[in-house]
Amino acid sequence: MSSLAIKNLTKEYGRTVVLHNINLEIQAGEFVVLVGPSGCGKSTTLRLIAGLEEVTGGTIEIGGHVVNDLEPKDRNIAMVFQNYAIYPHMTVRRNIGFGLRNSMKTRAERDARIEEVAGILGMTDLLPRKPSQLSGGQRQRVAIGRAMVRDPAVFLFDEPLSNLDAQLRTQMRLEIKKLHKRVGATIVFVTHDQIEAMTMADRIVIMKDGRIQQIGTPSELYHAPANIFVAGFIGSPSMNMIPGVASGGDVHLVGGVSLPIGIDGVDARNVTVGIRPEDLHPTDGPALFSGAVNVREPLGHETLIYVDTAFGEIIAKADGRAPPELGEKVNFNAAPKDIHIFDSESGAVLTRAC
Numbered sequence: 001m002s003s004l005a006i007k008n009l010t011k012e013y014g015r016t017v018v019l020h021n022i023n024l025e026i027q028a029g030e031f032v033v034l035v036g037p038s039g040c041g042k043s044t045t046l047r048l049i050a051g052l053e054e055v056t057g058g059t060i061e062i063g064g065h066v067v068n069d070l071e072p073k074d075r076n077i078a079m080v081f082q083n084y085a086i087y088p089h090m091t092v093r094r095n096i097g098f099g100l101r102n103s104m105k106t107r108a109e110r111d112a113r114i115e116e117v118a119g120i121l122g123m124t125d126l127l128p129r130k131p132s133q134l135s136g137g138q139r140q141r142v143a144i145g146r147a148m149v150r151d152p153a154v155f156l157f158d159e160p161l162s163n164l165d166a167q168l169r170t171q172m173r174l175e176i177k178k179l180h181k182r183v184g185a186t187i188v189f190v191t192h193d194q195i196e197a198m199t200m201a202d203r204i205v206i207m208k209d210g211r212i213q214q215i216g217t218p219s220e221l222y223h224a225p226a227n228i229f230v231a232g233f234i235g236s237p238s239m240n241m242i243p244g245v246a247s248g249g250d251v252h253l254v255g256g257v258s259l260p261i262g263i264d265g266v267d268a269r270n271v272t273v274g275i276r277p278e279d280l281h282p283t284d285g286p287a288l289f290s291g292a293v294n295v296r297e298p299l300g301h302e303t304l305i306y307v308d309t310a311f312g313e314i315i316a317k318a319d320g321r322a323p324p325e326l327g328e329k330v331n332f333n334a335a336p337k338d339i340h341i342f343d344s345e346s347g348a349v350l351t352r353a354c
Helices: 042-050 092-100 107-120 136-148 166-183 194-200 218-223 228-233
Strands: 004-013 016-026 031-035 057-062 077-080 154-158 187-191 203-208 211-216 240-247 250-253 269-275 289-298 302-309 312-319 329-333 339-343
Touching (some): 004 042, 016 211, 031 042, 031 194, 042 077, 042 154, 042 187, 092 107, 092 136, 107 136, 107 166, 136 166, 166 194, 187 194, 211 218, 228 240, 228 269, 228 339, 240 312, 250 269
Parallel strands (some): 031 187, 031 203, 077 154
Antiparallel strands (some): 004 016, 240 250, 240 269, 269 339, 289 302, 289 329
16 A cells, blocks of 8 residues: 655646646545545546546656656556446456456466455355356455455545445445455545545545545534535535624524624625534524424434525424424524534635634
């Protein structure tokens, strides 16, 4: 395993700039997930690391060595694709061992390495089978095994779980996480699914329009988003966004609601108040705001409730056993630490006064 450093990376197609000065340091053995909506530049970044695209500007370093001018085969990386890319006419053994075909290892050494990787992936009994005899999850494990067998410096995963059904995606997320813990590999994983990012990553890189929006642990991004985009992208359902005005040390919402939350150096400015659904707590006492339940979405252990308020519809979470009835008026409170204030124009989070 090796470290990976991306410095001032740019990519242009003609006059179209798709990556703008990307900077990212990944430590050896770290699991980093690039996440964002379609077209944000995450897969392009991965392809540049792999050498499948030519860098327009900046540098890529693997293990402290600049690899911009190296061919993909010389970068000591292994890539796992969305569509598996395994050979249907070969057995699992031959598919896993395909990456060793040009190595200097003896036949016995290659066989030992294949057996070792198959054992790690729990596929020893499947080695004689053909891909047509495997499930989707097993085929993806074969693709991962083919990457592992070479013992690369960096693993690159390009949305490898997108073709699996929901149950298999959950299973494969767990298996990849266990694999990382077991072998300690450096992994860069691309996905558009924020749940995959949150459950698998040591750190997450959120991208939008070819720019990095925020880098941090799943907890940091969830509890301390840097801007409105990150706040809305991370979390399901999304954070409630409520328009307001910062004035006189308070934040004033539509309908006469005031939040006594001081913001440093901010007055008479349009702001957006963000509160996650799980941070809205029903109360029988004084409330920040109230509204009538319009829609309920039962999820078993909890129920999502959509509430009409003076400033529009908000989403909250209620007990799945005894949720409020449709049309029932509900009062809500939220702890000051769970209320996020963003500048409506720039989208950046605003620093609160001490």
